[in-house]
Amino acid sequence: MTTLFNPARRQLLAGTAAAAGLGALPALAQAQPAARPPVLRAPRLRPGDTIGLFSPSSATYERAPFEIAAETLAALGFKVREAPNARARRGHHAGTAEQRAADIHSLIADPGVHGLLAVTGGSGANRVLPLLDYAAIARTPKVIGGFSDVTALLNAVTARTGLVTFHAPVVVSEWNAFSVAEFRAVLMDGEARTLRNGADKGDNLVVKDNRISTLRPGLASGPLVGGNLAVLTSMAGSGYLPRFDGAILFLEEVNEYIYRVDRMLSTLKLMGALDRLAGVVLGAFTNCGPGDGNYGTLTLEEVFDDYFLPLNIPVYRGAMIGHIRKKFTVPVGLPVEMDASAGTIRLLTPAVT
Numbered sequence: 001m002t003t004l005f006n007p008a009r010r011q012l013l014a015g016t017a018a019a020a021g022l023g024a025l026p027a028l029a030q031a032q033p034a035a036r037p038p039v040l041r042a043p044r045l046r047p048g049d050t051i052g053l054f055s056p057s058s059a060t061y062e063r064a065p066f067e068i069a070a071e072t073l074a075a076l077g078f079k080v081r082e083a084p085n086a087r088a089r090r091g092h093h094a095g096t097a098e099q100r101a102a103d104i105h106s107l108i109a110d111p112g113v114h115g116l117l118a119v120t121g122g123s124g125a126n127r128v129l130p131l132l133d134y135a136a137i138a139r140t141p142k143v144i145g146g147f148s149d150v151t152a153l154l155n156a157v158t159a160r161t162g163l164v165t166f167h168a169p170v171v172v173s174e175w176n177a178f179s180v181a182e183f184r185a186v187l188m189d190g191e192a193r194t195l196r197n198g199a200d201k202g203d204n205l206v207v208k209d210n211r212i213s214t215l216r217p218g219l220a221s222g223p224l225v226g227g228n229l230a231v232l233t234s235m236a237g238s239g240y241l242p243r244f245d246g247a248i249l250f251l252e253e254v255n256e257y258i259y260r261v262d263r264m265l266s267t268l269k270l271m272g273a274l275d276r277l278a279g280v281v282l283g284a285f286t287n288c289g290p291g292d293g294n295y296g297t298l299t300l301e302e303v304f305d306d307y308f309l310p311l312n313i314p315v316y317r318g319a320m321i322g323h324i325r326k327k328f329t330v331p332v333g334l335p336v337e338m339d340a341s342a343g344t345i346r347l348l349t350p351a352v353t
Contacts, residue, residue: 036223036243037162039333042115042141044190044352047077049114052107053171054083055094057149058122060172069119069171076180083107086119093124100124101131104153108140115187118170121148125231128153129240134160143187143352146170148254148323151227156240158225158333164351167227167250167321167330178326186329190350195328197320197343210326211318212343215304218314220279221337221348224330226250228322230260233267244273248338248345250330252283252322257291258300265307274307279314279338281345283321314340 045051051073053066060066066087070080083103088095107113129152138161144154145168154165166187169179178198185191197210225242226232226249235241253261268274282304290297298306308315316338320328331351338345 036245037160039164039223039335040138040141040162041164041334041351041353042143044350045078045115045143045187047188048079050079050081050112052081052083052110052113052116053086053119054100054103054107054116055086055088055119056100056104056125056128056146056153057094057118058092058120058124059089059094060087060119061089065119065172072171072175073117076175076183081107081110081113092122093127094119097124097127097131101128104128105133105136108137108142113142115143116145117143117168118146118150118153120170120172121146121150121228123149125149125152126234129156129238132156137161138163145187145329147252147327148228149231151231152235152240154227154332155225155232155235155242159240159242162333164331164333166351167328167332169327169329173327174325176326178320179329182327183329186331186347186351190352192347192350194347195319195330195345197318198326210320213317214340214343215280215308215315215317216311216313217341218279219337219339220248220314221335222246222248222278223333223335224248224250224345225332226281227252227332229253229264230256233264236267236271241273242333245276246278247276248279248281248336249273249277250281250283250319250321250345252285253288254284254286254323256285256288258288258297258303259291261285261288261300262298262303262306265303269307274311277311277313279340280308280311280316281319281321281338282315282317283319284324286323314338316340316343318343319345 085095085099145166147167185193225247229251335348
């Protein structure tokens with residue numbers, strides 16, 4: 001059906017927007033938070049505290065992961081409390097969105113629970129965001145941790161409340177010595193830590209794993225935002241993304257073809273997010289290759305150069321963040337200083353109180 005241009009209707013719409021205080025701003029700009037809320041930090045975790053296990057995304061189909069989770073957290077010195085619907089399932093999700101939101105609310109409201117840690121990632125956390133009581137989360141700040149699809153929850157909570165959340169191992173992650181030391185330092189010891197890659201050469205003459213690559217050197221400071229690239233870009237146009245102005249963006253990805261990584265970065269570029277950053281930290285892009293039959297594809301290095309070099313801000317690649325065995329615990333929303341030459345992120349204050 002052909003629709004004729006109607007100038008009167010256009011003027012009416014513009015007038016309606018102006019009357020609402022929106023002027024001629026594009027829809028995406030209207031969806032962004034009006035201002036970055038003050039930084040809110042949760043109490044640190046201590047031995048003997050209770051960690052609430054919740055499933056904001058995909059279902060866990062077997063009992064063993066919960067048994068391993070309880071043993072892992074006990075080894076860290078914690079008690080464990082499962083949310084009522086942590087083992088629920090609706091399709092591939094861990095229950096309905098309402099059940100998953102109710103679990104978050106119940107753990108936040110429970111005075112005997114001191115922190116929340118996601119069982120796993122997967123997909124589906126976006127569905128929960130409109131159902132959350134952000135005012136209640138802000139009134140009772142607690143550590144909230146996870147990664148991958150949990151990126152949606154972490155950034156939404158930080159954007160709406162100012163609460164520092166944590167891109168951290170989920171309970172089914174590998175809790176090796178490096179990951180445990182980072183988790184303890186940030187969340188239990190309350191260190192104003194510098195996140196620096198390990199430099200284990202193994203049997204090699206030089207370090208081969210977890211190498212830092214500097215795209216553009218320099219120092220930059222600002223609040224950390226980011227996480228999984230696909231999840232972050234899936235939130236474009238919503239009111240749940242944090243502000244990118246003056247921020248340090250960190251990104252990671254897994255199992256995506258390079259052309260899809262290109263497309264997702266173009267989304268961030270088109271929405272204006274990249275142009276407002278102070279710096280960029282690229283974590284692991286695990287198993288992100290050209291894919292079968294994709295003749296002549298750009299390399300990941302070329303894609304990163306295309307998007308990040310023109311920004312003229314510090315950028316480095318290779319941070320131990322993402323779908324890898326050994327990983328940092330990264331505080332989302334906390335002011336930090338990054339050094340792209342050294343490949344470090346320095347927390348300017350402890351991430352917990």
